[in-house]
Amino acid sequence: MSATHDTVSHALARVARLHRIAAGQLLRRLGLHPGQELLMMHLWDHGPQPQAQLIDLLGLDASTVTRMVQRLEQAGFVRRQRSDTDRRAVLVEPTAAAQALQEQVVQAWQQLEELTLHGLDDSERAAVSRLLGRIEGNLGPAASGS
Amino acid sequence: MSATHDTVSHALARVARLHRIAAGQLLRRLGLHPGQELLMMHLWDHGPQPQAQLIDLLGLDASTVTRMVQRLEQAGFVRRQRSDTDRRAVLVEPTAAAQALQEQVVQAWQQLEELTLHGLDDSERAAVSRLLGRIEGNLGPAASGS
DNA sequence: GACATTTAATTGGCCGCACAAGCAATAAGC
């Protein structure tokens, strides 16, 4: 197969894109765009919280989260509220509409998970988790030499 | 750690983003944006080819490739040429400037690969490749049941 | 030949996402 570089990096990029597309198709009918569901899930899990927290937890850029939250607010899924104790912080909380969505999102996410891991047995799934974790550690914060 | 859903899907999304950021940092100084290097590599590997081919090979949306190629052309890395045999097709070919870049890109890509897989032994690396391949198959074109 | 159909590419619109720069409020140093 010619390809001198059938690297993991290539594969990772391709898989991630396919995965994102799959997620998009599942989430589309719920009115969410891929990426937003991660934020919403954090909100559902940990309750109302300042954006700074979301930024940290999701590992996203602050500007990304700002705009994502703005759009989610416009879509009616979250509410924003300036904190009293710290007037620059913004608290984000899910709306009732979002609560109603939670179940469906979780379901879609399970579908996606099953689609992703279809045909892999338990030990293989464990291996995937473990290896992805290792890679995440490698690419993570303490980004190596220099 | 609370999180009820530490799914592979979550991990995959996070890892892919980290990976993309790492790629971005390595490619930035070369004047390329993450994603473009994949296109260029295909061009280097398989020579001048119509966009349709690139779209197919990369698995990207046609519109994405159109604009990516436009930007790469503006940046001076590719040339576009309407095909004589098929007047709607556009042939894309790397420029000399791009050729000069190839080596550095390949190097950056190797660095990225090493960073990504740092600390994993051969068998683990093989496992990553194999498992990603399986997942890619699952998410791929013939998207499963129903 | 005249027609509909498929294919190649493009454009418009919108989102995720990052980096860079900026603004306002808080905290730290003196």
Next chain:
DNA sequence: GCTTATTGCTTGTGCGGCCAATTAAATGTC
């Protein structure tokens, strides 16, 4: 107190990426 970081968020800009709709050329059908 006043000045200087530092922190939390926002806006500007630009690319990757998708989908939907459009144009133009090539095929296919009658």
